[in-house]
Every structure is written in C-alpha cells, then in structure tokens.
C-alpha cells in the first residue's frame with residue numbers, strides 16, 4: 001500500500017525536526033542577542049568614559065578658568081566621538097558649556113533596539129578637579145544610543161538570517177538521517193510483511209535490513225520471525241490434530257474424505273484413463289473386539305498402532321492410509337491401472353497383517369476383511385462421490401466378513417472373480433516361469449506358389465490347472481509383471497535349440513519367435529540373442545524375430561538401434577499383425593525389416609474384401625520385403641493370395657500349430673521329398 005506523502009512519516013519527521021531546530025536555534029539566538037546587547041551597551045559607555053578621561057585636562061582647565069570658549073572647544077571634540085551631547089557642569093550647578101550633535105530621526109526598529117539596549121538615558125560623568133584636588137566641575141557625556149542601537153541592529157539582522165538558514169539546514173539534515181535510519185528500513189519491513197503469502201505465512205522469515213542486525217530494528221524483526229515460527233508450529237500441530245488420528249497418527253475421516261475428493265477430481269480430469277483410476281480399500285480387522293476384551297485396551301491400542309504401521313508400509317507414498325475409527329481403516333490408492341492392481345495391494349495388506357505376531361508379549365495374529373470399490377467402475381462411468389465410494393467399499397467389506405474374513409471382496413462379484421482369477425493366473429505364471437513349465441508348438445509356413453515348407457512360427461503353450469491357457473490371456477500378464485523377460489528368453493533358447501537340431505539332423509528350417517514390447521525395450525536384448533545363437537551354434541539366418549507393428553511403431557527411434565544390431569547379426573525381422581497399427585511409410589523404408597505378416601483379420605476378409613491384403617502385398621513388393629499371410633483357413637483365400645503374389649502362407653488350412661515332434665516329422669518329410677525351400681541367404 002502506498003502512503004500519501006502528506007501523511008507519510010518522512011514528512012512528519014521533517015516538520016518536527018525543522019520545528020525543533022527552529023525553536024532551539026531561536027532560543028540560542030535570543031541568548032546571543034541579549035548578550036550582544038549588554039556588550040554593545042558596555043562598549044558605548046566604555047568609549048564615552050575613555051573620551052572623558054582623555055579630555056579631563058583641557059576640560060578641567062576650562063572649568064577652573066571659567067573659559068567658556070575653551071570649554072565649548074573641548075565639548076565639540078567630545079560630540080565628534082559619537083556622543084549625543086556633552087556639557088561641563090560647575091560645582092554650583094550651573095552649566096559652563098553644552099554641546100550636542102544633531103541626530104537623524106530614529107526608525108521604529110532603532111527605537112525598539114534603543115529601548116532594549118538602554119532603558120534609561122545613559123550618561124558618563126567625569127569629575128574635573130583643580131590643582132588642590134577639589135572637584136570644580138563635571139564633564140557629562142550623553143551616550144548616542146541611536147548609533148549603538150544601529151550597530152546592534154546590523155549585527156542582529158545578519159545573525160538572524162544566518163541562524164534561520166542554519167536552523168533550516170539542521171532540520172533537513174535531521175529529517176534525512178531519520179529517514180535513512182528509520183523510515184526507509186521501516187518501509188522495507190512493511191513491504192516484506194505485505195509480501196508474506198497468507199496461505200503459507202511461515203515459508204520465509206523476514207530479512208533484516210542491512211546494517212540493522214543488532215539494533216532495535218533487528219530485534220523487532222527477530223522477535224517477529226520467532227513469533228512466526230512459533231505460530232507455524234502451533235498451526236502445524238493444530239492441523240495435525242484436526243486431520244490425524246491421535247492414536248496412530250494416520251489420516252482421520254476428515255482428511256480421508258478430503259483426499260478422496262481430490263483424487264476423484266483428478267481422476268475426473270484424467271477422464272478414466274489408467275492414470276485416472278482410484279481404488280478405495282475398506283479394511284476392518286477380524287475379531288478385534290475379542291482381543292480388546294480379553295487382553296485389555298492398552299494391548300488393543302498397541303495392536304492398532306502396529307496395524308497402522310504395517311498398512312502404511314505396504315502401500316506407495318502417493319497412497320493414503322487412514323483410520324476411520326475403532327478397528328476400521330481406509331486405504332486410498334491413486335492411479336491404479338485396473339482392478340487386478342487393487343487386488344494385488346489388498347493381498348499384500350492381508351499378508352502384511354497376518355505375517356507376524358502384532359502385539360509384543362502376546363502371540364496375537366490378526367486378520368482383516370477388505371472391501372474394495374473402484375472409481376470409475378468402468379469406461380464411460382463417472383462413478384460415485386467420495387461418500388458413495390466409501391459406502392460401496394464398506395458394503396464389500398461386510399461381504400468379505402460374511403464370507404469368513406481374511407479376504408478381500410470387490411463391490412461387484414464379477415470384479416472379485418476376475419481379480420482372484422488374475423491373481424491365481426499370476427501366481428501360476430510365476431511358478432511356471434520358475435519351473436519352465438511351458439511348451440513350444442510350431443506352426444508351419446509354406447510357399448504360396450509351390451506349397452513347399454519355408455519355416456515355422458514358434459508359439460508358446462502353457463497348461464495351467466489342467467487347462468490350456470491361450471497366450472493372449474497370459475502374455476499380457478507376463479508383460480505387466482515383467483515375467484515376459486524370463487519367459488521370452490526361454491522361448492528364444494528353445495527355438496534356437498530346435499532350429500539347430502533340425503538343421504543338423506535334416507536341413508536348415510527357419511524358426512520365427514514372437515518378441516514382446518518389453519523384451520524389445522530391454523537394452524540387453526540384442527546381446528542376449530547373440531549369446532543364445534552362439535551358445536547353440538544356430539546359424540543366425542534360421543532365426544526370425546516377429547515384432548507386432550504397434551510395438552515397433554510406438555517408439556521407432558528407441559527400437560531402431562536394437563533392430564539394427566539384430567539385423568547386423570544376420571537375424572531376420574518380421575513385422576507381425578501388419579495392417580493393424582499405423583505404420584508410417586517413411587519409417588517402414590528405414591526399418592531393417594525383411595518380412596510383413598498380413599494380419600489374420602485381413603486374410604479373413606478374402607476374397608470378398610481384398611483391398612488391404614492387396615495393398616500390403618504391393619507395398620511389400622515395392623519395398624522388396626517378403627509377405628506372409630497369417631490365418632489362412634480356406635482354399636479361396638489360399639488361391640487369392642497365391643495369385644496376388646503373396647510369398648508365404650500360414651494358417652489352419654496348411655496346419656494347426658504342431659508339437660515339436662510332429663513339426664520335426666514334417667521337416668523330415670519335406671527334406672526327404674526335397675520339398676523344403678533352400679535358404680535364400
């Protein structure tokens with residue numbers, strides 16, 4: 001805020017300083033004047049006395065001889081020395097002679113000055129003596145008060161002007177000093193205080209203006225900062241008390257609702273994308289009341305604290321764990337990819353609680369029931385508000401309790417089933433990966449024109465709980481969990497081993513292996529392929545890597561160096577499911593690719609809707625790439641593809657994926673009948 005000049009401290013200071021300087025200055029001047037007046041008066045009287053002493057001889061002579069002419073001559077001399085008048089008075093009282101100087105009429109100022117200097121009409125009288133020492137007459141001199149007053153006035157006016165000027169300068173100097181030492185630092189402090197963020201008043205202490213660290217201003221600022229810090233602490237404590245559970249230190253219901261509202265708002269902005277989903281986990285301890293009743297409240301409280309610690313330690317920093325009261329806790333998970341992720345966290349929480357005895361000196365094991373609600377529940381679903389979400393999670397928790405506790409339940413049965421199935425799948429996949437309990441099947445590819453065998457595509461198979469799990473179901477889980485790196489390595493090794501064995505036993509047959517996004521992104525992937533080829537003595541030309549179009553195109557720049565390294569090894573590269581992604585034709589020309597695999601969906605459309613298949617074949621021919629049609633199921637499709645110039649065919653019409661033995665038998669027959677294609681390179 002700008003302070004008007006008329007009300008500013010600077011102006012007030014200046015006025016006061018000037019007034020003080022004037023009052024003091026004028027008091028001093030008055031004393032000076034009085035002193036000067038006394039001096040002037042004494043000097044005038046002294047001068048007259050000197051003249052009287054000087055003319056004492058001739059004046060006494062004139063008086064003794066009653067020589068009036070001589071007396072007048074002497075008196076003329078006296079009045080010439082600035083006396084107003086002079087006379088010689090005889091002892092008998094008569095006046096022998098009288099002389100006076102004509103005086104100019106005095107002005108008002110002069111009269112006032114005369115009155116100040118001489119209240120009476122001062123005279124100097126000198127006794128004139130005869131030879132016997134007796135007084136014969138007196139020489140009386142009247143002082144010229146006007147001349148003395150004029151002298152005094154001349155001095156006084158000069159002194160007054162000089163004094164006024166001096167007072168003014170002193171006043172200004174005092175005002176400047178005050179401004180520099182006081183007003184300016186005060187203004188700086190005022191500005192700093194005005195800049196304090198009311199939302200965060202304690203963020204930054206006030207700075208002490210330079211040069212005031214150890215004076216009163218520094219002291220004021222120090223105290224101010226100290227007060228701010230104290231207030232900050234108290235504020236934080238108040239906030240903590242208002243938002244935290246006093247026993248466990250976890251967020252209380254109010255804070256939980258606030259966080260939940262905030263998370264819902266963020267989720268709304270992300271429009272339900274993977275980063276915009278959140279899960280609410282309502283955790284209720286099983287049979288806590290019994291523990292409390294039998295072991296006492298202090299053990300119960302200690303247990304709740306340990307539970308709080310365990311829950312907090314089992315979630316990410318961005319998640320919120322709070323206590324709703326009693327033995328009920330709420331966990332808010334932000335940015336959850338899907339229901340499965342929420343289920344995994346719930347599983348972790350249950351494991352964390354049941355893992356260890358929780359109360360010291362008491363072998364108490366605790367379990368919990370967890371109800372899970374998701375927001376939004378599905379695509380295009382805006383979902384309930386925070387209170388609604390909590391209610392849904394609460395209801396799900398009650399279901400979990402009803403089912404015996406120590407479990408989690410989603411607010412819809414369907415989600416619970418899916419999450420449990422996914423958890424089971426994941427656990428099974430981990431075991432299978434550890435035990436390498438997979439199998440590879442091989443689907444042959446043949447020359448479209450002649451029908452000769454050109455190679456195989458290796459496809460992974462997993463038998464889990466007595467059923468065959470399709471790769472489309474477990475490969476995404478393997479990708480999510482990172483297990484694909486190990487699984488992919490196993491597939492590659494197995495394919496290399498098989499290709500080498502077939503080559504040694506029968507003849508060279510290329511084997512294609514599918515590579516997932518995560519494998520390709522792994523910086524050690526090219527090196528791994530090189531090592532495996534070396535370890536198994538596999539000619540690189542026998543290995544083909546199939547990478548789906550969407551994976552390559554998603555991050556061409558990132559994948560290009562790996563693809564180039566693989567190509568430099570002599571490995572062939574195929575773009576799988578071609579036509580389903582958005583290939584940039586410019587990139588396609590730069591990519592080190594050998595084969596385009598026309599996606600099954602386009603082959604399916606043949607021969608009625610051949611546009612895409614024929615476009616892909618034309619494009620491949622233009623770029624000197626070979627084409628493989630996937631999913632060929634009918635003779636019409638086969639015929640159309642052969643006529644359109646497609647190089648190779650793969651599909652149920654030719655053969656379903658075969659076991660390794662069956663595939664080997666096919667290789668053997670092909671070489672025996674000379675039906676396998678000799679390698680091009």
Ligand code: C2E
Nearest residue numbers: 459460471472475491514515516631632633650651652653
């Ligand atoms: P893909 O690489 O496009 O493999 C072709 C899929 O089409 C195979 O399914 C194959 O059995 C199926 N198929 C072949 N011909 C026909 C046909 O005429 N009609 C029909 N309806 N289907 C046919 P599969 O084995 O279930 O594999 C599915 C996908 O799983 C594969 O698609 C591939 O992307 C992935 N996959 C399979 N094995 C592996 C692997 O070892 N590693 C990785 N990363 N992915 C794999």
Ligand code: MG
Nearest residue numbers: 457514546576
């Ligand atoms: Mg494939």
Ligand code: MG
Nearest residue numbers: 576577597630
């Ligand atoms: Mg494919």
